[in-house]
Every structure is written in structure tokens, then in C-alpha cells.
Amino acid sequence: MTTEGEVRSEGTDTRVVVSYDGVLGMTIGKDTIPIAEIAKPDDSETPKYDWPLEIGKKWKYENNWTSQDGTTGNQSQTAEVLSFKEETVEAGTFMAYTIKYSGKTTNSRGYNANETEVWLYAPAVKNFIKLTQDQGEFHYVEELIVYSKPK
Template identity: 75%
Template sequence: MKLHLIILLTFTLLIACKSSTKPTITQQPTLDDYQIGETWVWKYKGVTTEGEVRSDGTDKRMIVQMNEGLGMTISNDTIPLTDIVKVDESETPKYDWPLKVGKTWKYENSWTSQDGTTGTQSQQAEVLSYQEETVEAGTFMAYTIKYTGKTTNSRGYNADEEEIWLYAPSVKNFIKLTQSQGDFLYVEELIEYSKPN
């Protein structure tokens, strides 16, 4: 009888361990995942290796009602939520959904700044882990995604860069970004997250 009990307990423990290590896969958020009044606030700071502060402040985003549906406020703009959750058809997206540990892809981005400067980013991305991460806003299960590559622009700028993004599915957003680009270090961290009950 004791032997049967030991075997049963061992089998139960093995099943429990196996189910707890089951790989997590996260799909891209959809319109139904957001609520009016949902709010995110990040603090950010960018400093050169010589100690020059180039950016320091907070960024707040909120889900609001627009004439055509829900929108997200970003700075002085309100972007339709349909644009934010639209599937990125690019072969080199920022996030390659669904997310899962071990996944790799290439991210490329071209941009033009307000002064007319053009630039490109080319990075290799890898999902390193999915675990509890703590930031000022709290503790969340989050993916650690590492991007490594280069940024160049039309003014001759050329820098190696590394970005570590902590993406938390429960808040549908990143909770921390650490970016090292040449002699510049930028950190952005979620300090508040709330949604209506």
C-alpha cells in the first residue's frame, strides 16, 4: 500500500512540474482587451556616458472614447485603437506575434524626424525569458526581449545598440525599456497602471 501511495505521489508531482513548465505563448492584444479609462504612466531618463541628461520626464497614455471608437492618447495625439492593434504585416516587425521564449526574428525600421533627418534601425530580436519582473508600478509576469543591432542616419550617425524590453501581457504593454546606443543610455519604466473595475 505504501509503495502505491509513493508512486501515486511521485506521478502527481511529475504532472504538476510538467504543467508548471508548460511554455507560455502570448497573442497580440485585440480591441476587446482594452477598456475606457485604462491608464499607463512611465518615467523616462536618457543620459550620456559623460553625464549629460538629454531627456527626463513622464509619459502618460489612456484609453478614451473617440467618435469612431476607442482611442489611445499619446502626448497631444489620440490614435485610434484599431491602428494600434492592427496586425503588422511586415516581415521585420517590432513584436513578432505570438510571443514565446526562444523565438527570434529580425526587426527593421526606417524613419524621418521632424527636421528631415532620415534613419534606419536593424536589429536581431530574441525572447529570452518569461518570468516575474518588478518595476515601480508593481510585479508582473513579463517577457524579456533583447534587440541588438545598429542605428544609422543621414547625418552620418552610426551606432551599435542594445535594447532590453520587458513586455507584460497583463498590461498589454512594456513595463521597462533599457536602451544603450553608442554613448547614450535610456531607461523607461512603468510607474503606474490602472483600469476601471
């Protein structure tokens, strides 16, 4: 949603863990990505999550990326763990770390915006359960709406 209230994207993304050719993968849209690729360790000096998480911990997160259309970009943020408490989303109530990221995103097409992101990371899910992002004139929210434990 833009700051003017225009909804630019709305809907539900379904992600399911599946087995294909004996490998576990996660469906994201029309793609299936191997879980081993999603969960591989981040050996970066500036990781998204700086393990172990603990209240008050701060670090720098930097990410260089290339989108499917060839646009390159960079995120540079400071991160801080604000809390670890019960958080409720549509999928249920989970113990989660609240992590705040503040910084800037730029890309090769001239985009340059300050941003603030708040991630609720739930160890039981091994992923975030909610993301709220304000980037330039855009406001974005992603939330876990259904969760079932693997069998």
C-alpha cells in the same frame, strides 16, 4: 543620459486611453492616436514582436522611419526572447517576456550607432512595461509607473 552622465531628457510621459468621437485613442503628449492604429497587425517580414513569443525564439527586426522633422532612418536588430517571469516595475508586478534586441541605428543626418535594447513585454498590459536602451553614447530607460485595468 550620455556616457559622460549628462541628463538630456528627464520627466514623466502620461499616456491615457480616452474615447473621442466614439473612437478609442491613446494620448501621447499633445497627440491622440487611435488605438486601432497603434494595435494594427505588423505584416512585416521583420516585425518588432514575432508572435507567439516563447523563450529562446530569435528573429530579425528592421524598421525604416521618418521623424517629424523629415529625418529618415533605419534600425536593424536581431531579437531573442530570454525569459518569461515575474517582473516588478513601479506600476506593479507582471508576468513579462524579456526580449533583447541588438543591432544598429542610422539616419540621414549621418548618425550611426550600435545599440542594445531590453524590452519587458507584459501580455496582461498588451505593451512593454520597461525599456532599457543603450545607443551609442546615450542610455535611455522608460518604465510603466501607473497602470489601471480598463473598465
